[in-house]
Amino acid sequence: MSSIMQNDVVVVGGGISGLSLAYYSVKAGMKTTLIEKDDSTGGSFSSPRHRVGGREFWLELGAHTCYSSYKNLLDIVEGCGLIDAITPRAKVPFSLYKDGEVKSLVSSLNIAELLLSAPKIFSLKKSGLSVKDYYSKIVGHKNYNEIISHFFNAVPSQVTDDFPADLMFKSREKRKDVLKNYTFAEGLQSIAKAISASRGLNVFTSREVVSIQEENGKYIVITSDGTTYASKVLALAVPSSVASRLLGTVKPAIAEHLGLLGAATVDSVGVVIRKENLDLKPVAALISPNDLFFSAVSLDTVPHDNFRGFAFHFRPGFDHNTKMTRICEVLRIAPSKIEKTFTRINTVPSLCLGHHEWLEKTDTLLKGQKNLLLTGNYFGGMAIEDCVSRSKSEFSRVSL
Ligand SMILES: Cc1cc2nc3c(=O)[nH]c(=O)nc-3n(C[C@H](O)[C@H](O)[C@H](O)COP(=O)(O)OP(=O)(O)OC[C@H]3O[C@@H](n4cnc5c(N)ncnc54)[C@H](O)[C@@H]3O)c2cc1C
Known part of the structure; x- marks a missing residue:
């Protein structure tokens, strides 16, 4: 021994x-x-860096956002002397990517169906209901199937219809002295x-x-x-x-x-592009219903002078070339405009x-x-x- x-x-x-x-x-x-x-x-905390000359850029291949309600995490952050490194996230929208166009979430919703359904939020309990059962009643079936479910699927990069509704999003007490996100x-x-x-x-x-x-x-x-x-x-x-x-x-x-x-595997590809090579308006993420990828999370939330970065979270099973082709189509860039590529595979539970x-x-x-x-x-x-x-x-x- x-x-x-x-x-x-x-x-x-x-x-x-x-x-x-x-x-x-x-x-x-x-x-x-x-x-x-x-x-x-x-x-799943993976923040690879891209350095060119004296300039440095990083992007997130996994988790990207913390909240003021993460009290236990914040205690550790304080204990490690990291509290001053907390950085705000710029307010840019989570958008829908459909038929080759970037669209706003709200303008894609059926507002009449939403108004009819939303009052159920006061009486319907999440406990014992699946995400689909609960949220299709709160936002309406059409809104859920066509829009909202795809936003939910983007969270754990898999179909979340059967997830327990009370484990998907939780309300927690917030710390008032810390940024909301x-x-x-x-x-x-x-x-x-x-x-x-x-x-x-x-x-x-x-x-x-x-x-x-x-x-x-x-x-x-x-x-x-x-x-x-x-x-x-x-x-x-x-x-x-x-x-x-x-x-x-x-x-x-x-x-x-x-x-x-x-469990599901999340097959992520991160790309770094020079700002001048991209026309896309700043977004927090693109959610694309029924696409090869569940979401493309951007680093526009932490704007950089020279670069922009996106982590595409793919469904498993596609080869590298197929994924890169789709990334170039969505971002409307030539492959040569991709300055740097990172890959990572994470595992997330299927609850x-x-x-x-x-x-x-x-x-x-x-x-x-x-x-x-x-x-x-x-x-x-x-x-x-x-x-x-x-x-x-x-x-x-x-x-x-
Ligand atoms: C793409 C993505 C985006 C997310 N975004 C957010 C977000 O914005 N906010 C949020 O709150 N949550 C987010 N989450 C969820 C959250 O990040 C994860 O649930 C959490 O980080 C998981 O941490 P973990 O330590 O349990 O598992 P993991 O991070 O998966 O860590 C498990 C570790 O075990 C190691 N390992 C596995 N097998 C062995 C072995 N045999 N020997 C030694 N080591 C081994 C792995 O290499 C890995 O490092 C996101 C998750 C993903 C995948």
């Missing part, structure tokens, strides 16, 4: 779920190691970098965890390069399918339960009605498990604050 690295807590997965759990752990004075398979931490001076990945630099936190990147065993009351975590880590507490902050696979032999009942959840019962069973299964923590974006919702809140409540179960 002498060559095995000994820890109080090993966290597998360096997205915001794993990072926030690691943050709570080092703050509590525990010897903590975080292991991430990619070459940097952040997961914001990003950070160098993008959301700054949060990942700041947490990773926490004193006392050992971070290992480019190491995929391939196996987990239990020995003498400790967890033994083995990575693809053969390194072994021993730990009193194991926190899994990876997609549910990965957690299910890793727990297969040590906790078969939990592994089976995790294996019940579905459906019955998820609350799944969560209750998860709690029951974890009750008997000493020091096995499960966090991620597949518990109380996929918003950043949901991930941090899950990590906070899971960490409160630790007893060494």
